Amino acid sequence: MPIKVLIIIPCFNEEKSIALLLEELLKINFSNKYRVEIVVVNDGSQDKTVEVVSQFNITILDLPVNIGIGGAVQTGLKYAFENDFEIAIQVDGDGQHPPMEILKMLKAQEENPSNLIIGSRFISKEGFQSSLLRRLGIFYLHWLNKILTQKKFYDITSGFRLFDKKAISLAARFYPDEYPEPESLVIFAKAGFSISETPVLMKPRQGGQSSIRYFSQVYYIIKVSLAMFFSYIRKVN
Amino acid sequence: MQKIQIIIIFINSILLFYIARLIIKGKLREEYAIAWIVCTILLMFFSFWRNGLEVLAKIFGIFEAPNLVFISFIFIILIYLLHLSIVNTKLQKDITKLTQEIALMKQKVRNNESNDAA
Numbered sequence: 328m329p330i331k332v333l334i335i336i337p338c339f340n341e342e343k344s345i346a347l348l349l350e351e352l353l354k355i356n357f358s359n360k361y362r363v364e365i366v367v368v369n370d371g372s373q374d375k376t377v378e379v380v381s382q383f384n385i386t387i388l389d390l391p392v393n394i395g396i397g398g399a400v401q402t403g404l405k406y407a408f409e410n411d412f413e414i415a416i417q418v419d420g421d422g423q424h425p426p427m428e429i430l431k432m433l434k435a436q437e438e439n440p441s442n443l444i445i446g447s448r449f450i451s452k453e454g455f456q457s458s459l460l461r462r463l464g465i466f467y468l469h470w471l472n473k474i475l476t477q478k479k480f481y482d483i484t485s486g487f488r489l490f491d492k493k494a495i496s497l498a499a500r501f502y503p504d505e506y507p508e509p510e511s512l513v514i515f516a517k518a519g520f521s522i523s524e525t526p527v528l529m530k531p532r533q534g535g536q537s538s539i540r541y542f543s544q545v546y547y548i549i550k551v552s553l554a555m556f557f558s559y560i561r562k563v564n
Numbered sequence: 565m566q567k568i569q570i571i572i573i574f575i576n577s578i579l580l581f582y583i584a585r586l587i588i589k590g591k592l593r594e595e596y597a598i599a600w601i602v603c604t605i606l607l608m609f610f611s612f613w614r615n616g617l618e619v620l621a622k623i624f625g626i627f628e629a630p631n632l633v634f635i636s637f638i639f640i641i642l643i644y645l646l647h648l649s650i651v652n653t654k655l656q657k658d659i660t661k662l663t664q665e666i667a668l669m670k671q672k673v674r675n676n677e678s679n680d681a682a
Contacts (some may be wrong), residue, residue, distance in 0.1 A: 391661050452586045550594055555586075560588055561590075
């Protein structure tokens with residue numbers, strides 16, 4: 328029996344980059360061990376994202392209103408949970424995560440099975456490394472995460488992630504809807520899940536805008552710190 | 565430290581604790597909690613440093629320190645109310661959209677069912 332793998336692509340106004348990403352993704356030869364399905368979660372885009380995606384033979388979960396990236400990813404995870412997928416991989420729709428790197432994530436899972444695998448851009452210091460201010464923020468969050476979870480992760484804001492069955496079922500119930508990455512790590516660590524990192528290459532975004540800009544960078548740090556702290560106190564079951 | 569300071573600090577701590585509980589139970593989203601936590605921290609700050617109000621009033625050129633409290637709090641409350649109205653408007657719009665979407669989907673499902681039956 329092949330392992331069922333779901334690739335979840337959350338999209339918000341990604342009409343420019345999504346077609347290229349899907350083309351690359353469909354070209355990949357996955358080994359016979361895996362049965363791969365792709366699902367695009369459209370987070371209430373106002374542009375032609377849905378029309379572009381409809382040209383491909385791909386499942387679309389079309390959210391009628393914008394609920395935030397975390398909510399969109401969770402929709403995909405719920406789909407994975409209901410349809411008994413063993414592995415779910417989140418790949419951002421803006422082209423920052425090259426599809427070929429998915430193979431690396433699957434290989435990492437094969438060699439060292441974990442509940443959650445983070446694709447990290449900082450381990451091998453190759454490819455896109457993000458701006459100075461952002462790396463400073465990431466460094467702070469890395470430090471906060473180390474205090475709260477007693478674990479060292481390098482790229483805690485990376486959205487390139489592999490969830491196993493246990494992680495899918497937990498995240499289908501608990502997953503923050505706004506800025507989910509650092510906070511969800513605290514939730515997973517509290518649940519006693521094994522989390523590992525594997526080096527991947529990332530590219531600068533191919534189109535669209537970051538969800539975190541200008542003043543909201545300060546807000547992001549404050550909100551995420553609060554959320555991480557309270558996730559740490561909160562009971563997960 | 566005077567009696568009133570101790571009372572205020574005590575009440576403040578309870579408020580802070582209550583806000584934390586609300587967040588933990590998932591009844592208050594962190595983004596709204598930020599405003600509340602900042603307010604309690606400000607109150608806490610001035611209850612420890614009583615003269616701070618006089619100093620600030622002098623800087624702004626206000627004769628009576630309590631007036632500074634009234635002015636700034638009215639301003640903050642107004643802004644916060646505006647923010648809540650904006651959030652509320654968005655929620656209403658989203659709910660309308662969702663309700664419409666469900667109605668349209670229901671109609672489609674019913675159509676499919678009657679086609680299957682026929």
